Amino acid sequence: MNVNEISELVPGVPKGLEIGLRNYWYPIVQSEELGQGKPIGIQCLGENLVVWRDDRGFPAVLSDRCPHRSAKLSLGRVLEGKLQCALHGLRFDSGGQCVLIPWEANDSPSLNEVHARSYPAEELGGYIWAYLGDAAKFPPPPLTDEVPEELNHADEFLWFRMPTEVWQTNWLLAIDGGDGFHAVILHAETQAVTDGSWQGGSPQAATAPLAERRVKIVQTSYGVRGVATDRDGKPIHHGHLLEVKGDRFLFPCISTNVIRPVPGVEPYVSRLWQFPIDDSRCIIQRFAVQRAPTTEARERWAKLFTEVVGPRFKSISREDAMIAESQGDLVTARTNEHLFEPDISMYEVRQRIRDAFLAQLSGNRMAPSKNSLVWPIA
Ligand code: FES
Ligand SMILES: [Fe+2]
Secondary structure, three states, X not given: OOHHHOOEEEOOEEOOHHHOOOOEEEEEEEHHHOOOOOOEEEEEOOEEXXXXXXXXXXXXXXXXXXXXXXXXXXXXXXXXOEEEOOOOOOEEOOOOEEEEOOOXXXXXXXXXXXXXXXXXXXXXXXXXXXXXXXXXXXXXXXXXXXXXXXXXXXXXXXXXXXXXXXXXXXXXXXXHOOOOOOHHHHOHHHHOEOOOOOOOXXXXXXXXXXXXXXXXXXXXXXXXXXXXXXXXXXXXXXXXXXXXXXXOEEOOOEEEEEEOOOOOOOOEEEEEEEEEXXXXXXXXEEEEEEEOOXXXXXXXXXXXXXXXXHHHHHHHHHHHHHHHHHOOOHHHHHHOOOOOHHHHHHHHHHHHHHHHHHHHHOOOOOOOOOEOXXXXXX
16 A cells, blocks of 8 residues: 555544554563463454463463354363363364364364464563564564563563553553653652652652742753753752663553662663553553662662552552543544644654554564663663
């Protein structure tokens, strides 16, 4: 299809993009959510999927529709390591091949006539990943090449996963919400802390209340960033986003932020995925990570993540979700906006997402850049 023939949902959003960028690996569920024996049904990128484990415990992802008469396969059961449809008992292996038709012989030629659509699936770092796309047209790259480096080195890094979340908003609005200058206002109460060094325990709230806050816009190699100051322009600690090199946004939907949680400690890295369930809901996966190769470092970071970062992520997520959900549907929100200069970094991310979508229509797939995927990030 000619790129010029693509119609837009709203300026800058080609039709189809509202339900995501296909042909990437997505962390669709967390490992603990997927037991043995019972498949789960989820929706991702506008498509119903069934996720299950075979007899070796390996994850499998199929389209959640029985090719016989469209019953949801997620209503079925895993028997002898295969997924059996609840309605008439057709069984499928993890590649979607039908291996049993209860009223036919074991070697029936009919077995080859029915297939459930399957997607490459793997388990890594506490997540079940699925390559959602057209594997024939865009062969899946190794998962390990397109996830943050730390997930391939569990002995060297410690990451702290937050539970899977669902936001009632379009994924593009969720990603817009990652701009670098809202945190000092929206997250003012939950981010700012006093300027004393952290000695353990929860941080104290900053002394300058919201009414006293102002924002200083700083241009960094990492995009626009807002720094919290008091009325006189004196910086206030607000769980600082640091000025670093690299890419803050990576395909398909990974946001990376380097954050100093409280004064007196090294920064950690926040990784965030925001991808569509459908055009009005999205899945959020988020973790905090730091290099922690020794027992001492692991204990220190586990404490910091548990006491400071976890509760803060929870508040941040609640606040970000509340805002994104308040903006209405994608078309309404984008049609009624009035952008200012600091919105430029967010706008550039929008353009990159659109470019990746259009590139696929011409047969090109844009891989996530290695900047920010591999360490050192700062
Ligand atoms: S609909 Fe699945 S076996 Fe008939
Ligand atoms: Fe936020």
